[in-house]
Amino acid sequence: MKTAYEKVQAARAKGRPSGLGFIRGIFSDFIELHGDRRFADDTAIVGGIARLREKPVTVIAMEKGGNTKEKLFRNFGSPNPEGYRKALRLMKQAEKFHRPVICFVDTSGAFCGIGAEERGQGQAIAENLVEMMGLRVPIIAVLIGEGGSGGALALAVADEVWMLENAFYSVISPEGCASILWKDAKKNKEAAECLKLTAEDMKRMRVVERVIPEEGRTFPEIYAYLESLLWNTLEEKENRDLSALLDARYQRFRQFGPMQEMQE
Amino acid sequence: MQLQGFFKKPKNELEKGGRTPANAMAEAHAEPSELCPSCKKAVLLNELWDNNLVCSCGHHFRMNARQRIDFITDPGSFCEMDGDLRARDVIEFPGYEKKLKHARLASGEKEAVICGTGTIGGSACCLFVMEPSFMMGSMGTVVGEKITRLFEYATAHSLPVVGFTVSGGARMQEGILSLMQMAKTSGAVRRHSDAGNLYIAVLTDPTTGGITASFAMEGDIILAEPGALIGFAGPRVIEQTIRKKLPEGFQRAEFLVERGFVDRIAPRAGQKKLLARLLQLHERRTAQ
Known part of the structure; x- marks a missing residue:
């Protein structure tokens, strides 16, 4: 059993498959589509159309890049506002053509910089939250590595949210939390523990529906598992009455309150 | 006199920059003015209260x-x-x-x-x-x-x-x-x-x-x-x-x-x- 911080390390580990790895491993026929039609193409978010078996789907993934050169090109997986706007454009496109949406979340957080603020980072995330809440096709989000705060949530308002065993999801990075609490970013291990950010914690708080086991499995096996899970879940979601689907999506997030029950 | 703010020191610039006159009043023990962070002038609290906490320079407290x-x-x-x-x-x-x-x-x-x-x-x-x-x-x-x-x-x-x-x-x-x-x-x-x-x-x-x-x-x-x-x-x-x-x-x-x-x-x-x-x-x- 890993500690919270060991999970954080595993989620950030070099060589852990990134968003594109999941897209290539699970879907066929992937055609990448670029740009937000407003400002630019954000390389930290990859999206397009693909097939899940015979079913056309829209897939969107955060991409951190593998080697140093790729990482720089991908801005280390930290999206700018145009990334979130590209994602939203592709979701609207999916809605028009009745394709379900699958998002893979893996970011340390939305990029923080002058340009990001000038172009409305907060507004871009807020718009995604509102629009995803009412998107008229099923959405599934899978947390595959780092789930860094609002920047991660902007692709994780979904009918079901799943999480890999070694992924984490947090309102603030362990380092950020440690420097606020103890004025010492090096106490990130203790902070990781306090934040309750592991997949088991998320399951207990009902923040995710499923934890995808990693122990003793290779990633190709995980992709195969996810593929059939996605297929079955989407079949079920697509057969639901639309207003029931949207209502369930709203209630899914509505339940998180001060009186919330925990799941054992 | 209001006591709010009395129990809490500002921890960062955000908190400092936006001190309300009430905080300042408690801190300074009824000193009747507050330093405006924009024009750096002392503003009389009474005037500030009458003006909905806006300094004559336009700073909104x-x-x-x-x-x-x-x-x-x-x-x-x-x-x-x-x-x-x-x-x-x-x-x-x-x-x-x-x-x-x-x-x-x-x-x-x-x-x-x-x-x-x-x-x-x-x-x-x-x-x-x-x-x-x-x-x-x-x-x-x-x-x-x-x-x-x-x-x-x-x-x-x-x-x-x-x-x-x-x-x-x-x-x-x-x-x-x-x-x-x-x-x-x-x-x-x-x-x-x-x-x-x-x-x-x-x-x-x-x-x-x-x-x-x-x-x-x-x-x-x-x-x-x-x-x-x-x-x-x-x-x-x-x-x-x-x-x-x-x-x-x-x-x-x-x-x-x-x-x-x-x-x-x-x-x-x-x-x-x-x-x-x-x-x-x-x-x-x-x-x-």
């Missing part, structure tokens, strides 16, 4: 939620909702219980937002006003719940919502459940909007983090007080990341108007009138 409700609603019209909801230490975060206790003492409030119904210039609306002296207006499950309930109530009664934001963002001490409030409140805003109702957000100093990335930026009309700091990432975090000093006026309300993210600057002088006019312009002919 931070306002507590109750003061703001008095200032913006018609006398006697405000009726508070869900005033008793209190936070629980759900994830057993170190020091949270103590922090909550201090926040309650410092602000005289139970949580970081006050919600209710009232009238502004005769027009009925639902109102939420965030409280800067309660953990810097941070959003945990209670803030999210109160705002969600307010939007649900407004949707059920076809009422507009007017909301004043002031917040450092999501509340770290409630972990992931704080983050979920961003999605939850956004869902409630969406339903209110889909039913054809008006939502006016008024952003005040400071509005940052998860609040900017949720309901602050989801208004049909977004107003901002002069000079208010509004952004996703805080200025210190950006400076640390890019290792450069930020340009003058960056992330201020006027900058957001220039970039197209805020509709108008709404100085306190005339703010109530502006809200009343906007509410009147959206009054529904078929509304009951």
